[in-house]
Amino acid sequence: MQEEYDALIKNQTWELVTRDLSNTVVDCKWLYRIKRKANGSIDRFRALLVAKGFTQHTGLDFHETFSPIVKPATDRTKSGTSLFVWKHMAVTICVLVYVDDIIITGNHPKVIKFFINSLAARFSLKDLGYLNYFLGVDIKHIPDGLILSQSKYILDILSELDMENYKGVYTPMCSIVPLRVVDGSPHTDVTRYRRTLGKLQYLSLTWPDISYAVNKLSQFLHIPIDEHWKAVKRVLWYLKETASLGLRIIHSSDSNLYMYVDADWAANPNDRISTSGYILFFGPNPVSWSLKKQCVVARSSTEAEYKFVANALAELTWVRNLLHKLHVTISKTPTIYCDNVRVTYLSHNPVFHTRMKHVVVDFAYVRDQVQDHRVHVTHTHACDQLADTFTKPLPKSAFTRCRSKLGIIAPCVPRRGVLTISVGC
Template sequence: MPSIVHLVLSLALQKNWYMHQLDVSNAFLHGELSETVYMRQPKGFEHPDYPKYVCKLQRALYGLKQSPRAWFHRLAHFLLDLGFKQCVSDQSMFIFHSGADCIILLIYVDDIVVFGSSKSLVSKFISSMSSEFSMKDLGQLDHFLGIELKCNSLGLLLLQHRYTTSLLHRFRLEKCKPVLTPLHSKLDWNSTSSPLLEDPSIYRQMVGSLQYLCFTRPDIQFAVNLASQFLHQPRQLHLQAVKRIFRYLAGTIDWGLQLYKNSSLSLTVFSDSDWAGCSATRRSTTGFCIFLGSNLISWSAKKQPTVARSSTKAEYRALVIATAEATWLQYILRDLGVFLTSPVAAKCDNIGAIHLAHNPVFHSRSKHVALDYHFVREKISHGDLVFSHVHTSEQLADLFTKVLASSRFRDLTANLHVHSSRSD
């Protein structure tokens, strides 16, 4: 979901589309049930002659597990009748074309974001929606799913200032001392010398709340992923490490992700891996970031499911996972009618992984690599993908695979276009 939002916002900026937000009042009450559901009569509203009878529901109610699906089914059918087409790559996105103009809808339960190339076409669509559903027209898009969209001279800055402030207040860390990086370089996360937490719920709440903050803060993605690996049995040192993430956020509370309006339509992928980085399991961490022109639209930090026997295999896995994400983004762009004129540019700092991607020869050094990873070779042979080596000093995906010194961390954060709103 974050990748889709970043992608469409980037396109809207480049094409100067109108951005509008709608909210459906009592959305679930519009859903029509396809299953037989009964409910007890509400207290105080029992039928005087049949107090023990139950009600057969024809429409959804809040609290039913069928309600979200019933509402989306109703809305989707209405949009399809209007001439919209449902995106194959993401079922929550709908696209409408009228000549050279188009409308793109992103739907998240009862929140609907409208992107349109024509103001009159957008107004006509809003009128059609209002005639069918009880709607709230929230005007120009400036706040969506807890994300603040701040226009500036460069384009659009995505912030979660209010959400970050509420988290600091919730966990009583609003007066904590800020730090320069979210992780301490010498902390051993797998140490068992620290006592287990008597009540791990607070740790789980803190880490869970940070996961949503990664929507606009790629600089904490690796730290949050690392903290998430100890949710089952957190120790005191883990809690202190998570508090350090909050201390970093306290000093960068007004930071966000900058999207540029003057950007090209080309995909660039940076992938990296920290071979055997976990001292307990010896598994590696996959990290990647994907740019559409100058705009960062997708990123990830995740531990690999199995142990890699070599650094080449670990890097190759990361390369393939990033390629799969870029391929999916290409499908989204095609559904939107955007066709890239240049192949995806993939950058990796491991020469062995690049050779393995280009070399179709099956030899002893690649026997341990799962065959399904080699789909990337087909991408190269078809000209859809171009791999190149990037020096480690220019590897932007380093931020998602390892703990970095403060100077290196700040440089990569700036190169990923995460900065303060005060610098506008």
């Protein structure tokens, strides 16, 4: 506690002022945490002095909050670029901040060390050495890259719910019986349902294969029934079966962008709103993925998929700009793959625009990008559509095939690789 207090004073975290009786004073309290290593052993004990922000009310005591958080896609893109880009560039340092946890990577060890020492001279921090464990994600170094795993996080969830001894399954969701909003017995512990879904949401940062199940189950947070909780337990059984797997980020000379986009048109039996998803690859490595239930009912499968092509294109453009800032050269035009032939034709042929006036903004955005050769929209066969994992529950064979292509594999023997430093303030 004294070390934490001394650090706050050294960093000039606050300044003493005369109390204004017209304003509410936000109290603070001490939190105690045990920091553990990836193998579960105790690393250090930590005391935190935090403000009781929960005593404030939005619009009354504050209007907005901000804390620096790195976007997960940025972290995965950085991991992919650091495996091969640093060799061919000038001295470069990349700093990724998540509140008070920082990842520092670059291509010159002495410059990185100088940068860390400069931070230490101004702030109180601890150099944790090579990146092995960060925010619940275990980073394993393999001969040709990295594997991101959350095995310990999974085991902690199973232990908390007393499910360590349950038998595992091979898919996270049943592909036969869809979940519905129906009358049934309300789940006796709504808080447990919501708490578990929140943890699964965080787990999907490195487990894209559970994204659809988590998204679907999150649609029943307002009033979950027992059937929904059984579906949550199935996801947990799947995680128990596959806890040893991880997301692979490998070295590759391919520095191009490939995106798969798919939509499950009118599949929701309750409101007939479509679900759309995409996954973006930087070379062979998945760096960004998302799935969303669309806001309105689409009148055709073309409309449902085309609207999400526009959303996916915005993400692709953002990652492309990020790579440009990292001085990564993309040799080929980025490609978006979809299994709807009409969407492919529509993105190239402006004559069809009269049929799609109700999505004219998305049409104009995608068409302009295609005509300027900034992106290429092409057709892919349905059996090669990797985004199917994000839009519908798949049977075991199809799901296992897609999971493998997403780069989710069993870790190999770890070894030190990329010079990536993790520090904590």
